[in-house]
Amino acid sequence: xxxxxxxxxRGVRRWVGLALSLVVLLATWSVVAAADLVEPHYLTPSPLQxxxxxxxxxxxxxxxxxxxxxxxxxxxxxxxEHLVVSLRRIGLGLLFGVLVGVPLGLLMGSVRxxxxxVGPYVDFLRSLPPLAYIGFLVAWFGIYDTSKVWxxxxxxxxxxxxxxxxxxxxxxxxxxxxxxxLGASGLQLTTxxxxxxxxxxxxxxxxxxxxxxxxxxxAAELVNGLPGxxxxxxxxxxxxxxxxxxxxxxxxxxxxxxxxxxxxTIEKLVVPWRGKA
Amino acid sequence: MSKGITVAGLGHEFRARGGAVPALEGIDLDxxxxxxxxxxxxxxxxxxxxxxxxxxxAAPTSGTITVGDVPVAGPGPxxxxxxxxxxxxxxxxxxxNVALGPKLRGVGKAQRLxxxxxxxxxxxxxxxxxxxxxxxxxxxxxxxxxxxVLAGDPEVVLMDEPYGALDALTRERLQNxxxxxxxxxxxxxxxxxxxxxxxxxxxxxxxxxxPRPGRIVFDEFVPFSADADLAPEExxxxxxxxxxxxxxxxxxxx
Ligand SMILES: Nc1ncnc2c1ncn2[C@@H]1O[C@H](COP(=O)(O)OP(=O)(O)OP(=O)(O)O)[C@@H](O)[C@H]1O
Ligand SMILES: [Mg+2]
Numbered sequence: 001x002x003x004x005x006x007x008x009x010r011g012v013r014r015w016v017g018l019a020l021s022l023v024v025l026l027a028t029w030s031v032v033a034a035a036d037l038v039e040p041h042y043l044t045p046s047p048l049q050x051x052x053x054x055x056x057x058x059x060x061x062x063x064x065x066x067x068x069x070x071x072x073x074x075x076x077x078x079x080x081e082h083l084v085v086s087l088r089r090i091g092l093g094l095l096f097g098v099l100v101g102v103p104l105g106l107l108m109g110s111v112r113x114x115x116x117x118v119g120p121y122v123d124f125l126r127s128l129p130p131l132a133y134i135g136f137l138v139a140w141f142g143i144y145d146t147s148k149v150w151x152x153x154x155x156x157x158x159x160x161x162x163x164x165x166x167x168x169x170x171x172x173x174x175x176x177x178x179x180x181x182l183g184a185s186g187l188q189l190t191t192x193x194x195x196x197x198x199x200x201x202x203x204x205x206x207x208x209x210x211x212x213x214x215x216x217x218x219a220a221e222l223v224n225g226l227p228g229x230x231x232x233x234x235x236x237x238x239x240x241x242x243x244x245x246x247x248x249x250x251x252x253x254x255x256x257x258x259x260x261x262x263x264x265t266i267e268k269l270v271v272p273w274r275g276k277a
Numbered sequence: 278m279s280k281g282i283t284v285a286g287l288g289h290e291f292r293a294r295g296g297a298v299p300a301l302e303g304i305d306l307d308x309x310x311x312x313x314x315x316x317x318x319x320x321x322x323x324x325x326x327x328x329x330x331x332x333x334x335a336a337p338t339s340g341t342i343t344v345g346d347v348p349v350a351g352p353g354p355x356x357x358x359x360x361x362x363x364x365x366x367x368x369x370x371x372x373x374n375v376a377l378g379p380k381l382r383g384v385g386k387a388q389r390l391x392x393x394x395x396x397x398x399x400x401x402x403x404x405x406x407x408x409x410x411x412x413x414x415x416x417x418x419x420x421x422x423x424x425x426v427l428a429g430d431p432e433v434v435l436m437d438e439p440y441g442a443l444d445a446l447t448r449e450r451l452q453n454x455x456x457x458x459x460x461x462x463x464x465x466x467x468x469x470x471x472x473x474x475x476x477x478x479x480x481x482x483x484x485x486x487x488p489r490p491g492r493i494v495f496d497e498f499v500p501f502s503a504d505a506d507l508a509p510e511e512x513x514x515x516x517x518x519x520x521x522x523x524x525x526x527x528x529x530x531x
Contacts, residue, residue, distance in 0.1 A: 177334050178364040182378040182429045183354030192381065196368040273367030276411040 045243035050250070053243035054079065057232075074236070074244065077227040083251060085227045089145065090213040093152020097209055101157035102202055105164020106190060109198075115165060126158035130216045134223070143224045148217065155216045156209040163205025167198030200271045207263045214256050229255075279465040280345030280355060280432040282308040282331060287340035288490075289326055300326040302490035304340070308482075310432075313459050313466045313502055315480030317473060317529055323491030324469045325361075328435050331467065332358045344433060354378065357431035361438045363418035365410035371421050372397065372406040378429025396424040400454065416447040420454075427458070436468045440475065452478060453509040460505055473529065477522045478502065478512055485528040495528035497521070 026047050033046035045053070057079035063069045073079060108115035108122075130151055137154075141147035171194055179193045218230030225231025233248035267274065287304040290297045300323040308314050318324050330337050331344070333352040342349040344356060352358075357378075365374045372393045373380075379389035397403050400420040410418055419439050426434060440448045456479060459466055470476050476483050481503045485495035499521055501512045512518060 172364070174360055174362070174364045175366065177332070177352060178358065178360065179377070179381070180352035181332060181354065181356060181358045181431075182425070183381045185381075188381055192377070193366070196366065199368070271368075273409060273411055276367065 042240060043242055045246060049243040050246045053241070054247040054251075057244060057247065074232060075226050079229075079232070079247070079251065082227045082229045082232045082248075083255065086217050086221065086229045087255070089148050089228070090152050090156075090210070090217050092149045093213055093217075094156050094206070094209060096149070096153040097156030097160050097213075098202075098206065100153070101160030101205070101209075102164050104157075105161040105202075105205075106168055106194060106198070108161065109165040109168025110190070110194065119165075122158050122161050125154065126162065130155040130212075131219055134220055138223070148220055151220055152213045152217055156213045159208040159212060160202065160205040163201045163208070164198055167201025168194055170201070171197045200267070200274045203263065203267045203271060207260065207267075210259050210263055211256065214252075214259060218252055279310040279463055281310045281312075281465065282306070282433060282467065283341075283343040284327075284331070285341050285343075287327075287330065287337055287342065289323070289330060289335075290338045299490040301330075301337075302492055304491070304493060306484075306493065308465060308467065310345075310465055311463045313468065313479060313481040314484060315468045315470055315476035315482070316484045316486065317470055317476045317525060318486030318491060319488050319529060320471070322486045322488050324486060325437055327486075327491065328358075328437050328467065328469055331433075332356055332435055354382070354429055355431055356433045356435055357426035357429050359419075359422055359426050359434065359436040359439045361441060363410070363415075363422045365418060365421055365425070367409055367411050370407050370409055371402065371413065374410060374421060375425045375428045377425060392428050393424075396428045397421075399427070399458065400424045416443050416451065419443070420451065423455070423458075427462075431464070433465045433467070436466065438469050438471060441471060448475075449509075455479065456502055456509060459502070473522050473525045474513075477518060477525060478509075483521070483525055485525060487531075494531070495525065497524075 030046050030048075033044045033049075036044065038044050057074045059078070060070050060072055063071055073081065075082075077085075104118070104122075108118055133154070134147070134151055137147040137150050141150055175193055175197060176189060179189055184192055217228075218233070221228040221230030222234050226235065229248055229252055233245055233252060236242075236244040236248060284304050284306040287301055287306075288299070289301040290299050292298075304327065316324055316327070329335055331342055331349065333349045333356065349356075365371070366377070369377070372390060375396055376389040376393035379392050384392070394403070394406065397406050400423055402417060402420055402424065405413055405417060405421070410421065413421060423436075423439065440451055443451065452475060459479075468476075468479060470479075477499060479502055480499050482498050483495070484493055486492065487494045501507055501515065501518060
């Protein structure tokens, strides 16, 4: 017991470990970049160059190359604005995904024949890589945001629907019986019992959908993706602005982790009973 | 007002993998309004099945059940059910769990929360009103569940071994509590239990069922619980109490 008291708590140890490994990683990276193993040298930007690119992309800066002109960020948007545009796209896609997926899942889970009838189609849609139908969506909805939001909606709603169905089918029969014995009508049963009892599953589905939508949006922005963080990562790579591209990649990855943390926090706040009841 | 229960020619079979399982057979039963009927019997004899059929959770394979002259066709707010495992809703705090019955009936917020507060006080849970069910002990959950059923103001209360999982002391306290609740409200209660003493202490009428398929093999009116002059400790100490308990015990083991 006494030794555990003296040791720092697990959380602290974890963060210290993470910080140390980051230092080692950055140092190794700097050494490799400085060694110029790959020619030309701009293919191996150092951490500092990536940081510079990141700052430039978030500020007004001179074009350079002797031209006397100041530009705004990259491609006329700051990097954080590219990020926000991408986030807005998945936000909209997820919003529609929830608005359609949850009621559909409740219906499919509660009414057997609806589930049997629609289930295979949702399964089919889920098994498609979203990029397979981006061309089709562009043909229908144009190259701008509408087609991307549709894409993300179609990517997001199957996992949400399937998780909701799963939740509905797992609701304890006696929780429904108890409400009926208290006088709940059919609709009241759904709002007072089925929906809240399914909330943990809905949030699990949402978490899957967020991860899926994020990888999808970044990939979808390869085509006419500007502004957009995925578009910027791709474009800067093709223009040999490797430092900027690496900065974008880091932002994309960290954003994914942050999104996941947000959903988990929401889970803790909204379903504090998870695993306890 | 409380309602009576009439069960006529009731039989029930479960379709299981190994074929049909007859759980109940030829049950005829007439429970008058305001009676406190306790039902004992060996494990697996069909007590829960009978209670669920009266609650309307399933339809019997034969026979009829009538509650207050209306045939049972499904669950309804006239029959409150206290489950063996408390089925409180973890997304609501205890007060809102108890207020659910009035809420479903469309009672306004202030009034239904006041009602809930009253019943929580009745079962001694006022201090726990703002907690979530999973933050309560098993006994407290059971009391909260009873408060929820009572707040729904049913004519008939169906209770399935509500105190089965509690320690002896808590159990005795809740029995005393329930006894005074029944004496004050005059509701019709059907109460399932494994405990002979509990059956004889609480019931104004004690039933015993035979092993599966369940039939009623013992049916006797017991004078103790309805006698408002008798305090709980006095009932348990009566020589007559031990005598009735002995006969019930014998009926179960036959
Ligand atoms: N859903 C079901 N499917 C198949 N058989 C069932 C089902 N429910 C109950 N049974 C069977 O019916 C019989 C009666 O069950 P029931 O739950 O009513 O017994 P019980 O008297 O309440 O027992 P206990 O005192 O152990 O709770 C048992 O043999 C049980 O195996
Ligand atoms: Mg039982």
